[in-house]
Amino acid sequence: MPRTPPPYRDVVIAGVYNTEQARRLPGRTVGDLCTEAVLGACADAGVAPAEIDGVVGMQVGELIYELGLGPAMRLNSSLGIPAVLHAAQAIAAGQASVVAVTAAGAELLSTDGSAAVWTRPPNELTAPYGLFTAAEMALMARRHMLDFGTTPEQLATVAATIRNNGHANPAAVYYDRGPFTTADIRASRLVADPFHLLDCATTSEGGTALLLAHADRVADLAAAPAYIHGGASDAHGPAYTQAPSFDRTHRDGYPAGYVGRRAAEICFGQSGLGPDDVDVCEFYDPFSFEIIRQFEAYGFCPDGEGGPFVESGAIGPGGRYPVTTDGGTMSFSHAGISAQMLQRVVRGVEQVRGTCPSMQVDGAEIAMCSNGGSGALFTDVMLVGSERP
Amino acid sequence: MILEPNLTGVPVPQPTPLSKPYWDGCAIGELRYQRCTDCGAASFGPAHACHRCRGRSLEWTAGTGRGAVYSWTIVGRPPLAAFVAPYAPCIVRLDEGYDMVSALVGIDPAELERIGDGLRVQVEFHPVADSITLPFFAPADRR
């Protein structure tokens, strides 16, 4: 992969903000939460809301109208990292100079005992068989276990690590609910083998926002700047409609089970960095297995060795590659389809600023953030750093 | 216990112009897939072009309904009340050279856990609505 010039060096992540996150937020709406989050990110950045000339994510038209920002660039997106990259590209290309990226989830949870709507997408080829997100990801995990001997204990190690991060995070929905051992994870109710309840993401409500600006604004900012050292996206197809076969590929070395590998190569190429340069891994954690396969996909360890890698102590507090330090979707928050993906980047920013109230990685300069899942056939990655690339 | 198909109250497929030949096949006991008349590649699910040569000459063809289990899961906590646990969503790698999602029936979950990888399976059809029949897969040696 040829080295490309750092594409985002003229962009700064100037502000971030999470609203309150909770299992339910009665009376709150997506519009209400996005508005609070965007204004909060502006306050964090020390940038006046009136300076926003682009909005990406959810509620974009409403925000432009209600905050009196028009005319401004708008892009509806239910994506996480790609939404941040679109905002950064717009600034780099001169389309806008201060862009808010926001998403929220509210009024989401079903009351009839069925799983959250976004976990059971309708499709004529999968829904009749009772497929849902956990089962789709389990089909990937099973194949990895068969091919490489990955064990339930290794999966549980991931879940216990991330849930203990949430246990220590006062802002997490599941704060102070632990600590968890691998035995606790494995003793929880079976959802879709090999996943037990505590191997899986939770569901909750809340909002989040990031404020991106041109790097020429850095001197005016209230918070320490964070920079985008690289970012890229991979997909192998539509989510939850086709067989999630680990080995499906049309390019050598890029099977669907390692979706995100090509993106990581591009992302590292944009920065001249590699896995050795990463201080903290703010990886997306929809299911425990997904962390294991990401370490392999991105080149942190050889294919098939993600299980021993997570058991080595590398991913825990004080380890070489602490993972998902706020508790992720398993414990911090999982507010619908998009906010929790943006929150991986928010946490990466907090890590390189050195301001995390819990599980701060000492001296963290580079955070790798990710979104997606193998069973959903997509993964997005991004590198956030404290120094300008 | 032996796994049985979930047939009552489950989401019923709504065939589209693209998928109708597949569901029409199921209704008469044929497991159909698309074969590229240019390069011979098999495609599934229903597609608009060949994933290998990118040509548009796909032709619906009846397969043998035989294949091998590529992956599976045992669901303990269904997403909807209509599904009775345990049941076993799976990926079958058909002998014609494509993968599809279905569910395994006619086998004990503990036995599946032991012998599932590469298990030879054969399609069997079960109606779920007036006009819709679903293909499931059972161990080939039990039929």
Ligand SMILES: [Zn+2]
């Ligand atoms: Zn072809």
